[in-house]
Amino acid sequence: MRERITFVQKLGDSIDPSTLKVTDGVLSGPEVQAVLEDRLTIALDELPTELHTLLNSVHELHVRWVSPVAYEAVSPLLSRLPPGFHLFFTPARGDVDASDNLCPTLAHVFGDIACSTPADSFTPLQNDRFSHSSAFQYFQPLESLSHFIAYAQDQLCPPSDALCAARLNSLVLASSLDLSYDTISHTLKITALWPYQKQAVHAISWPELRTEVGVLSGEIPPNLEPHEVGLAGLLTVLGQDTKPSATMFAVPSRHRDAESKFSARFLEPTGTHPTLQIQLESNKPPSGGSYCSAHAYFTLPKSIFADKYQLADDLFLASKNLTALRYISQPVDLEAPEYVMKQWGSAVLLELSPPKSDKPQPWTTEVPLHLRYLAPSPGGYENIQVPYPAVFWACTAEEGTKFPTNPFERVNLGYDGLFGPRTVFWHVDPRPVSGSNRITNTIKVPVLDLDKAGWVNGVTAITVLVGFAWVAWKLAAVYVKSGYGSAPSSGTSSQIGDKKRQ
Amino acid sequence: MAQSSVAARSASASAGDQTSARKKKRVSFAAGSAPPDHPSAASSPAFSALFQRPLPLYFSAALLRVGLLLYGLWQDANSPLKYTDIDYLVFTDAARFVSRGQSPYDRETYRYTPVLAWLLLPTAHVGASPLWDAVWFSSGKVLFAAADLVAGWLLERVLTSSGSGLPGLDPVAARKFAAIWLLNPMVATISTRGSSEGLLGVLVMALLSAVMARRVTLAGLLLGFSVHFKIYPFIYAPAIVWWMDAERMGSGGADKKGSPAPGQNKSKSSLISRVTTFATPARIRLAAVSLSTFVCLNAAMYICYGPPFLTHTFLHHVTRIDHRHNFSPYNTQLYLASAFPDLSALRIESVAFLPQLVLSCFLIPIVLAKKDLPAAMLAQTFAFVTFNKVCTSQYFLWYMVLLPLYLPRSSFLKDGKLGIFALSMWVASQGLWLHQGYGLEFLGLSTFLPGLWLASLGFFLVNCWILGIIIADVLL
Numbered sequence: 012m013r014e015r016i017t018f019v020q021k022l023g024d025s026i027d028p029s030t031l032k033v034t035d036g037v038l039s040g041p042e043v044q045a046v047l048e049d050r051l052t053i054a055l056d057e058l059p060t061e062l063h064t065l066l067n068s069v070h071e072l073h074v075r076w077v078s079p080v081a082y083e084a085v086s087p088l089l090s091r092l093p094p095g096f097h098l099f100f101t102p103a104r105g106d107v108d109a110s111d112n113l114c115p116t117l118a119h120v121f122g123d124i125a126c127s128t129p130a131d132s133f134t135p136l137q138n139d140r141f142s143h144s145s146a147f148q149y150f151q152p153l154e155s156l157s158h159f160i161a162y163a164q165d166q167l168c169p170p171s172d173a174l175c176a177a178r179l180n181s182l183v184l185a186s187s188l189d190l191s192y193d194t195i196s197h198t199l200k201i202t203a204l205w206p207y208q209k210q211a212v213h214a215i216s217w218p219e220l221r222t223e224v225g226v227l228s229g230e231i232p233p234n235l236e237p238h239e240v241g242l243a244g245l246l247t248v249l250g251q252d253t254k255p256s257a258t259m260f261a262v263p264s265r266h267r268d269a270e271s272k273f274s275a276r277f278l279e280p281t282g283t284h285p286t287l288q289i290q291l292e293s294n295k296p297p298s299g300g301s302y303c304s305a306h307a308y309f310t311l312p313k314s315i316f317a318d319k320y321q322l323a324d325d326l327f328l329a330s331k332n333l334t335a336l337r338y339i340s341q342p343v344d345l346e347a348p349e350y351v352m353k354q355w356g357s358a359v360l361l362e363l364s365p366p367k368s369d370k371p372q373p374w375t376t377e378v379p380l381h382l383r384y385l386a387p388s389p390g391g392y393e394n395i396q397v398p399y400p401a402v403f404w405a406c407t408a409e410e411g412t413k414f415p416t417n418p419f420e421r422v423n424l425g426y427d428g429l430f431g432p433r434t435v436f437w438h439v440d441p442r443p444v445s446g447s448n449r450i451t452n453t454i455k456v457p458v459l460d461l462d463k464a465g466w467v468n469g470v471t472a473i474t475v476l477v478g479f480a481w482v483a484w485k486l487a488a489v490y491v492k493s494g495y496g497s498a499p500s501s502g503t504s505s506q507i508g509d510k511k512r513q
Numbered sequence: 514m515a516q517s518s519v520a521a522r523s524a525s526a527s528a529g530d531q532t533s534a535r536k537k538k539r540v541s542f543a544a545g546s547a548p549p550d551h552p553s554a555a556s557s558p559a560f561s562a563l564f565q566r567p568l569p570l571y572f573s574a575a576l577l578r579v580g581l582l583l584y585g586l587w588q589d590a591n592s593p594l595k596y597t598d599i600d601y602l603v604f605t606d607a608a609r610f611v612s613r614g615q616s617p618y619d620r621e622t623y624r625y626t627p628v629l630a631w632l633l634l635p636t637a638h639v640g641a642s643p644l645w646d647a648v649w650f651s652s653g654k655v656l657f658a659a660a661d662l663v664a665g666w667l668l669e670r671v672l673t674s675s676g677s678g679l680p681g682l683d684p685v686a687a688r689k690f691a692a693i694w695l696l697n698p699m700v701a702t703i704s705t706r707g708s709s710e711g712l713l714g715v716l717v718m719a720l721l722s723a724v725m726a727r728r729v730t731l732a733g734l735l736l737g738f739s740v741h742f743k744i745y746p747f748i749y750a751p752a753i754v755w756w757m758d759a760e761r762m763g764s765g766g767a768d769k770k771g772s773p774a775p776g777q778n779k780s781k782s783s784l785i786s787r788v789t790t791f792a793t794p795a796r797i798r799l800a801a802v803s804l805s806t807f808v809c810l811n812a813a814m815y816i817c818y819g820p821p822f823l824t825h826t827f828l829h830h831v832t833r834i835d836h837r838h839n840f841s842p843y844n845t846q847l848y849l850a851s852a853f854p855d856l857s858a859l860r861i862e863s864v865a866f867l868p869q870l871v872l873s874c875f876l877i878p879i880v881l882a883k884k885d886l887p888a889a890m891l892a893q894t895f896a897f898v899t900f901n902k903v904c905t906s907q908y909f910l911w912y913m914v915l916l917p918l919y920l921p922r923s924s925f926l927k928d929g930k931l932g933i934f935a936l937s938m939w940v941a942s943q944g945l946w947l948h949q950g951y952g953l954e955f956l957g958l959s960t961f962l963p964g965l966w967l968a969s970l971g972f973f974l975v976n977c978w979i980l981g982i983i984i985a986d987v988l989l
Contacts, residue, residue, distance in 0.1 A: 282955040330593035386852040391959030457959035478977035479868040485981040497883040
């Protein structure tokens with residue numbers, strides 16, 4: 012088991028090396044304004060049996076939870092995903108049916124995970140174009156890690172170890188959590204990220220755990236290539252080093268900071284065909300030289316979807332400041348109600364169409380979506396949470412640029428596999444709309460009100476019977492007057508009737 | 514009564530003395546001074562000139578459609594809100610798949626016979642200029658609009674014929690009633706927006722006109738094809754079969770004199786003899802031709818496209834949940850039942866077809882078909898749509914094409930107040946529903962209960978009331 016703790020400050024925020032103290036395997040220092048990343052690398056046989064068994068049936072598995080509470084990120088820990096519970100998965104030997112224990116295990120570890128089996132609930136990913144993409148995708152909104160924290164405390168901490176429980180408890184404030192496994196490394200990497208905020212530099216070494224602590228900040232080293240980011244700071248291996256050692260390096264990075272913001276909200280009234288309006292701060296692409304285009308990547312829960320046929324007309328797209336629907340996971344049922352859908356929902360990549368103007372200007376784009384019918388419930392309304400999309404400029408790096416794995420970078424994000432290997436993602440920072448701290452939107456969906464449904468069956472049946480009886484009565488009247496014969500005879504009989512009356 | 518079967522054999526022959534008085538009364542009512550409350554009542558010289566000869570009517574009907582088509586092209590090219598119906602994009606996408614040698618069912622939500630995609634193959638044509646491509650793309654709408662005109666012409670033919678045993682109208686009056694279909698802006702809009710319902714209109718009118726002309730084989734082919742095309746025309750089979758008795762078809766039995774209830778006179782005869790009397794050559798031929806047309810078409814499509822053909826064209830209608838709001842009285846109940854399949858003790862969806870089929874396939878044909886086949890078919894369609902598990906406004910077109918055949922004899926035209934009242938009830942109850950639907954769809958209000966539900970029940974009852982009048986009117 013290994014641990015890597017990294018404090019990452021913004022460019023120019025470096026700390027004085029003398030303020031860091033290393034004593035008896037404990038590193039302590041001042042409070043810094045930084046993002047904290049804590050990565051635990053665990054060998055397969057060190058895991059609880061349940062997870063060990065599960066990962067044996069898996070070729071590749073990435074679980075990525077992102078907090079619905081807005082948070083600030085810092086380069087190079089910038090790769091964004093919509094808030095919620097993401098899963099990217101490739102089964103061992105390509106046999107998706109062998110992983111039927113995946114969903115129950117995930118529910119056991121993370122709590123309210125609603126998938127049934129990978130075959131039913133997951134969507135296939137395009138893994139033919141770029142080999143690094145996993146085979147299947149799953150997503151659902153997940154409010155917090157509380158269930159995971161309880162599970163981890165139960166599995167990892169000895170009953171009397173309050174410190175262990177407290178450390179895990181700090182995940183309550185984490186902005187994201189990643190669990191990554193693949194058969195090549197045979198290890199599970201658990202990475203937690205805490206948002207950019209004031210925090211004390213503090214780390215303790217644990218028995219049987221090699222802990223490396225880095226206190227880094229953005230830096231511009233000499234000869235920095237355009238596709239690289241520079242970092243400088245202090246590294247300490249706890250229990251081994253007696254004082255931090257200085258370091259400076261540059262790493263190629265596919266995820267960069269576009270240094271602008273966006274927010275998203277649904278236009279009122281939402282109705283059953285809600286429109287998500289994305290408000291962007293700037294229409295200027297981040298890097299002047301290369302070709303860039305703005306994109307929004309959505310993971311839409313099954314209660315809401317985009318219609319690819321509606322998003323095929325250029326005039327319609329242009330009227331919404333959209334360029335094209337670049338990708339939508341398949342299949343997307345256009346008719347089924349939410350409560351019969353087994354599949355998780357759909358992933359959508361839209362290319363946005365910023366206004367062409369020389370001066371930077373704020374702009375909006377509108378994404379037409381459609382609600383599915385939800386199951387009837389008391390009160391007549393159900394709230395659904397729709398996560399913000401990840402919004403970024405995709406820019407093409409120079410010919411021949413290579414992006415070898417960088418120690419802070421994630422692959423398998425759902426959208427990275429949809430772009431070429433030379434693409435750099437310049438992330439636009441998601442900001443909540445005023446009065447909220449969340450990067451999700453709530454829609455109040457009208458449903459059949461169960462409180463009023465008591466009379467439905469009876470009154471419908473009676474009404475249909477009344478209607479039927481009325482029509483049958485009219486038919487009977489015709490039959491009694493003139494039988495089922497042809498019209499002239501009816502004329503005769505009515506004439507006879509007239510005569511009688513006369 | 515012998516003369517009625519003679520008259521029946523030649524469509525244009527005048528009826529005998531016995532009914533001539535009644536006929537004269539009807540014709541003069543419809544042709545001379547049009548009923549005061551009817552929309553076509555405004556009889557300015559220009560207006561009546563429209564009906565004196567066929568050309569002005571069909572020309573203006575065609576002009577209306579050309580105008581709408583061009584307007585549609587303009588709107589589609591210039592507005593993000595499209596004139597073209599979403600279904601037309603489904604058909605043309607499917608045609609594009611077919612043109613590439615793929616299955617039309619590769620297009621999601623294509624739930625029609627492959628024949629439709631084949632008919633629209635020209636829409637998939639891509640040439641050099643975008644302008645010509647747009648013309649090719651619109652060719653399907655041209656087809657649907659042309660089908661409207663043909664359906665209107667067939668309407669006129671059926672209206673002037675006395676084939677059903679009832680006297681025909683004179684051509685001018687017939688054209689006035691055909692105009693209800695031909696110049697109806699709703700009909701023209703639906704077909705030029707690219708909805709295929711107009712094709713059904715022409716098929717059903719062709720079927721009816723073939724039956725009235727005693728062209729049994731042609732009628733069988735059309736019936737088999739229509740049912741393959743859209744399923745619902747199967748309801749016409751019992752009516753047509755019942756109508757085609759030996760007396761009417763002139764294959765012997767002319768001496769039976771069309772007694773009110775032939776069966777009753779022969780109550781003591783054996784079952785076998787009754788069956789053999791019923792199974793006339795015409796009926797057997799109709800059954801054989803229509804059934805084999807239907808089976809052959811389906812077999813051919815199955816060979817071409819395999820199980821997806823069956824799944825999407827037919828099985829879809831069996832398995833669909835119908836949870837989305839529509840005019841059907843069953844809608845709210847079906848939404849409830851689909852969400853809680855275990856709770857409902859009596860599966861409403863498994864008995865809902867009973868009142869619908871009992872009326873439209875059994876009671877209405879038996880009582881009405883021999884008296885007035887077009888009115889019977891109208892009543893059948895009306896009952897089928899009213900009692901259906903799903904009901905949307907495009908289904909109204911199914912009976913609208915038959916309406917001009919019934920109106921000349923209807924109490925809605927005889928008693929203008931009743932007509933206006935019925936029409937306004939029909940429109941108002943629909944408006945009420947649409948108001949609730951607007952609240953749901955656009956404002957996001959939970960109007961399912963009680964608003965939408967009561968509105969759909971109200972609309973249902975209004976429809977039942979109208980249907981009752983249509984039924985009673987065969988005795989007028």
